[in-house]
Amino acid sequence: METFDESKTLDSLREAFFKEASLAYRLRYFAIVAEFEGLDRYASLFRELAEGGETNVHGCLDFLRLVRDPDSGVPIGGTRKNLESILQTCGERSSQTYPEMARLAREEGFTDAASWFDTLEKMHRNQSVRIQGVENE
Amino acid sequence: MSSEIRVLSQIEGVRKNPWMYIGSVSGDGVHHLVQELVHNSLDEAQLGYATRIDVKAGIDFVEVADDGRGIPVAPHPTEGVSSCEVALTRLHAGSKFDKEAGMFTAGLHGVGLACVNALSARLEVEVRRDGRLYRQSYEKGIALAPLRQHGEAERTGTRIRFEPDTGIFRDFTQIDQGRCRELLRELSFLNPGLELSFEGDGHKPEVFRSDLGLRGLLLERTPPRRPLFELPASVRVKGEELEAEAHLLWTAEPGQSVHTYVNSVATIHGGTHLNALRAGITRALHRLLAERGTWQGAPLEVDEACEGLLAVLACKVSRPNFEGQTKSRLTNQNIIAALENAAAQQVLAHFQAHPREAGILAERLHETRKMRLNARRVAERIYLQHGKREIDEEVYKEQFGARSKNWHQSATWITHEELLKAHAAHYDGPKDGLALDVCCGSGVVGASFKHKIKKVIGLDLTPEMINLAKTRLDEVHQGNVYNIPFPAETFDLVCTREVLHLLPYPEKPVSEIFRVLKPGAQFVVGQILPFSEVDAPWLFRVFKKKQPLFYNLHQEEDFRRMLLSAGFVDLEMTEMNVSESIDTWIDSFETSAIHRHEIRELYKSAPTGVRAVHPFRIEPDGQINDLWRWCVFSVRKPT
Numbered sequence: 124m125e126t127f128d129e130s131k132t133l134d135s136l137r138e139a140f141f142k143e144a145s146l147a148y149r150l151r152y153f154a155i156v157a158e159f160e161g162l163d164r165y166a167s168l169f170r171e172l173a174e175g176g177e178t179n180v181h182g183c184l185d186f187l188r189l190v191r192d193p194d195s196g197v198p199i200g201g202t203r204k205n206l207e208s209i210l211q212t213c214g215e216r217s218s219q220t221y222p223e224m225a226r227l228a229r230e231e232g233f234t235d236a237a238s239w240f241d242t243l244e245k246m247h248r249n250q251s252v253r254i255q256g257v258e259n260e
Numbered sequence: 261m262s263s264e265i266r267v268l269s270q271i272e273g274v275r276k277n278p279w280m281y282i283g284s285v286s287g288d289g290v291h292h293l294v295q296e297l298v299h300n301s302l303d304e305a306q307l308g309y310a311t312r313i314d315v316k317a318g319i320d321f322v323e324v325a326d327d328g329r330g331i332p333v334a335p336h337p338t339e340g341v342s343s344c345e346v347a348l349t350r351l352h353a354g355s356k357f358d359k360e361a362g363m364f365t366a367g368l369h370g371v372g373l374a375c376v377n378a379l380s381a382r383l384e385v386e387v388r389r390d391g392r393l394y395r396q397s398y399e400k401g402i403a404l405a406p407l408r409q410h411g412e413a414e415r416t417g418t419r420i421r422f423e424p425d426t427g428i429f430r431d432f433t434q435i436d437q438g439r440c441r442e443l444l445r446e447l448s449f450l451n452p453g454l455e456l457s458f459e460g461d462g463h464k465p466e467v468f469r470s471d472l473g474l475r476g477l478l479l480e481r482t483p484p485r486r487p488l489f490e491l492p493a494s495v496r497v498k499g500e501e502l503e504a505e506a507h508l509l510w511t512a513e514p515g516q517s518v519h520t521y522v523n524s525v526a527t528i529h530g531g532t533h534l535n536a537l538r539a540g541i542t543r544a545l546h547r548l549l550a551e552r553g554t555w556q557g558a559p560l561e562v563d564e565a566c567e568g569l570l571a572v573l574a575c576k577v578s579r580p581n582f583e584g585q586t587k588s589r590l591t592n593q594n595i596i597a598a599l600e601n602a603a604a605q606q607v608l609a610h611f612q613a614h615p616r617e618a619g620i621l622a623e624r625l626h627e628t629r630k631m632r633l634n635a636r637r638v639a640e641r642i643y644l645q646h647g648k649r650e651i652d653e654e655v656y657k658e659q660f661g662a663r664s665k666n667w668h669q670s671a672t673w674i675t676h677e678e679l680l681k682a683h684a685a686h687y688d689g690p691k692d693g694l695a696l697d698v699c700c701g702s703g704v705v706g707a708s709f710k711h712k713i714k715k716v717i718g719l720d721l722t723p724e725m726i727n728l729a730k731t732r733l734d735e736v737h738q739g740n741v742y743n744i745p746f747p748a749e750t751f752d753l754v755c756t757r758e759v760l761h762l763l764p765y766p767e768k769p770v771s772e773i774f775r776v777l778k779p780g781a782q783f784v785v786g787q788i789l790p791f792s793e794v795d796a797p798w799l800f801r802v803f804k805k806k807q808p809l810f811y812n813l814h815q816e817e818d819f820r821r822m823l824l825s826a827g828f829v830d831l832e833m834t835e836m837n838v839s840e841s842i843d844t845w846i847d848s849f850e851t852s853a854i855h856r857h858e859i860r861e862l863y864k865s866a867p868t869g870v871r872a873v874h875p876f877r878i879e880p881d882g883q884i885n886d887l888w889r890w891c892v893f894s895v896r897k898p899t
Contacts, residue, residue, distance in 0.1 A: 155858055156854065159853070159854050159857040159858070160562070161535030161538060161539055163531070234764040234765060234812065235764075235810060238800070238813050239800055239804075239813075241813075241818070242800045242815075243797060245793040245796060245815060246794070246797050249792070249793035249794060
């Protein structure tokens with residue numbers, strides 16, 4: 124019998140986590156558009172669905188936390204571990220993911236997208252500093 | 261009458277959680293209490309019992325009086341105190357909570373009077389009823405003594421005076437008398453024939469009364485807008501659940517301005533009534549265009565139909581539902597069909613009966629469609645030019661050519677004197693020198709240096725902007741900042757402002773500027789920057805939605821690095837905050853309607869972290885004022 128740690132189910136849960144998170148935020152975005160179009164019923168519906176989406180995301184995390192963070196890949200659970208995981212994520216975003224994305228965007232000539240990646244990079248760097256600041260207090 | 265008062269609950273918790281009842285404990289909250297009292301009196305007027313409302317305001321108190329029936333004073337059947345005390349101390353005790361007492365009432369569904377009392381340091385009530393005068397005083401919602409008779413009274417009515425509790429409203433400094441006055445003035449239009457007076461601290465009483473009604477409000481709100489025609493279209497609905505009246509004018513200005521009210525309360529965030537009106541107008545105008553046979557392409561969109569629209573819409577809704585207690589947005593679905601259908605039929609009938617106005621409006625709708633298609637083309641071209649190291653000049657010419665028509669009115673910063681002075685203050689070069697203002701626009705930045713330098717030349721791509729700049733600068737040339745059409749080492753000063761974020765690869769123009777400067781000469785450049793990394797992603801989205809040509813969100817360290825990497829030295833920076841009306845700023849040709857909506861949403865839902873570092877204010881009428889961080893840099897070419 125497969126252990127949960129090595130199972131395809133764990134991969135599925137990880138995939139479900141990202142898909143649900145993505146859906147929740149898309150729904151919030153679409154609610155703004157619906158509101159603009161005067162389609163209040165859809166705006167309310169999208170907002171309501173997005174709120175439910177948070178439950179779905181956290182439901183996936185309830186399983187994933189037994190093993191590791193679906194993004195950073197390090198163990199999570201208590202706040203100490205969670206902090207380490209978030210620091211790892213922020214560090215990876217600001218030192219690798221976004222600089223690489225910005226470089227690629229510039230290479231392809233999409234300078235506005237590159238500037239957006241730069242902005243995200245700095246934001247995550249700032250988040251790391253803030254978390255470490257609280258830790259040092 | 262006293263039996264009409266039905267006690268549903270106590271007011272415990274109002275003082276603990278005041279924001280649950282009045283939305284905020286800032287100045288807005290205090291004004292909300294004023295509104296509650298005025299609307300209680302207004303209900304008496306709407307039921308035909310009161311003919312006037314008098315409001316007095318001092319530094320720390322407001323007094324509202326009406327000549328209605330007077331709050332019931334008889335002992336309450338179950339509470340053991342007077343009905344007046346029940347109304348002032350129990351939630352949901354107002355007689356209007358019983359729907360049979362009046363159809364279209366405002367206020368907080370019977371919690372208003374008790375809320376005002378609970379949140380007041382001191383409140384005095386005076387009732388004239390049945391030929392007698394009664395008085396009672398409260399402190400923090402608690403009666404100091406029972407309601408007592410104080411002699412006889414000739415007329416009837418209620419007078420309530422309250423002082424906001426500064427223990428609750430901690431930032432309260434004084435009553436906003438301007439807002440109180442404006443409230444009464446607006447209500448006079450919404451309630452034609454009703455007399456409302458206002459007496460501010462140290463001022464003579466002013467009386468507001470309008471026999472023109474809602475149409476008068478439209479006429480008053482029109483200037484400085486330029487109507488396309490004089491005759492407004494009107495929409496009227498009279499039903500059991502909804503009575504509505506709207507007056508509509510189309511103006512030459514971009515954007516739309518619709519003032520909406522439900523049961524005399526301003527719904528500053530709109531809602532179902534506004535959406536229904538807009539949908540009905542769109543149906544009517546689409547039909548009108550179809551009848552004229554001149555419209556081609558996709559159906560008219562709501563936003564196109566309402567471009568330039570100035571309107572007032574007042575609804576009376578029997579069971580209004582709002583988002584939150586402050587009633588800023590109506591959510592009733594049951595009123596949509598009636599209002600939308602009435603608007604569709606009556607607006608169409610109006611323009612069918614007035615062919616001259618219909619022709620003018622049809623022309624405007626064609627123009628709007630053309631502008632939208634142009635704007636879309638501009639946006640598409642921006643993405644199509646990707647990969648190029650230089651800009652597509654036509655895109656910039658098209659956009660800034662269109663914007664030149666109201667360039668100075670399109671944002672505060674453009675002609676902000678202190679900001680211009682902050683640029684000029686950096687220059688310490690020769691007085692007989694030569695300056696270049698690159699991407700000069702109307703030339704205001706270059707002109708701000710004229711008292712310090714002999715000659716200022718402008719450079720811009722757009723012919724319309726060049727014509728504007730010629731009125732301010734000594735010479736203006738047409739040209740591109742990526743290839744500045746001047747020899748190396750020509751200028752003692754180059755200046756520019758709020759330009760580099762609009763250019764892909766801004767390092768190239770910076771190196772061009774370096775090239776044309778003489779050794780030792782200065783480059784002065786002003787730029788809006790985020791306050792920190794925290795507001796940067798949020799500000800990026802605001803700016804990108806406002807301006808499709810936005811390429812870079814520079815942060816301070818990037819900007820410094822870019823200047824120093826070009827070879828400049830002696831970097832100095834001054835910083836100042838300039839208040840900007842976001843509504844004016846986004847009311848612009850290049851900002852699409854959906855983006856304007858999304859920008860407002862970004863402000864309304866700004867994360868806590870952003871609010872902590874980036875000061876902006878959403879005014880009670882929904883207008884947004886941002887305090888931008890302007891950084892003015894001075895660098896020098898090494899000698």
